Amino acid sequence: MKSWRRSRPFWGGLFIVAAGLELLSIPLALDALPVTLMFGTIGAGYLIALVMIIAGVLVWLQPGQRVFLGVIAILLAMASFVYSNLGGFLVGMILGLLGGMLAVAWTSDNRPANRIDTxxxxxxxxxxxxxxxxxxxxxxxxxxxxxxxxxxxxxxxxxxxxxxxxxxxxxxxxxxxxxxx
Structure with a gap:
């Protein structure tokens, strides 16, 4: 399990999934699904949360696409501030921004153990x-x-x-x- 986590941006994907789940949990807790059909902004909140969850899972499954998916997560986290209760009361937005930045900044550790710097x-x-x-x-x-x-x-x-x-x-x-x- 540890080698699997090290071979991909695990923590970035985890924060992105947590942000999506947090953004999704507030409207579901408020039982806002009937209102979603009437107002478009609540539907956008659901869409942002679902796309963030999908992006977080894809960061784990396709580490080669981490930069694109991290940028998407950052943009969705910023959009959640407008469309999803101030970004899930700022918690979801901060988790999404942190996860997106971790996914973009991650590099694989495929250096050989006998390199000169080690x-x-x-x-x-x-x-x-x-x-x-x-x-x-x-x-x-x-x-x-x-x-x-x-x-x-x-x-x-x-x-x-x-x-x-x-x-x-x-x-x-x-x-x-x-x-x-």
Whole structure:
């Protein structure tokens, strides 16, 4: 259920449906259906409420149309101020505006988990450790290459650096040993 909610503008659709239900509940509570046939504005209130409920459900079912449906919900919420008892005593109008804005502003979270903006210190150290384990260079040679004596390496020393055992008469760099464990 949580993955379904995250894959669509759930809260925007919920607020739009709640706004439509609130706008629909006030005329139904007043038993205004016979009056609806006589006056057009009450019929417009019913129409606005029903279209908002449909738009809220469609926001859930068709997230690709969220911008269009959100704009429709915003326009209907503003029209409900005139046609439906000041927008359902402002509650329905505010719910509709909030739901429409949430639906328009929603973006899907389909980023891969290993993007550069989601890297933590722990994952960076883990990746560095994995890369170091794949490289087959002795640690003393790595220290020699990165140390202050980097400029002094000559081709003869490079040849023994590839062999994993330093010669006996090597400089102090050769005394660096790989830690055990």
């Amino acid at each position: 890297i933590s210190v722990v994952s960076a150290l883990r990746a560095a450790r994995e890369i170091a384990s794949r490289v087959q260079v002795p640690r003393w040679a790595t220290a020699a290459a990165l140390g202050r004596h980097c400029r002094r390496l000559v081709p003869a020393r490079r040849a023994w650096a590839e062999t994993d055992t330093p010669p006996a008469q090597a400089s102090s760099l050769a005394k660096l040993k790989e830690p055990t464990g």
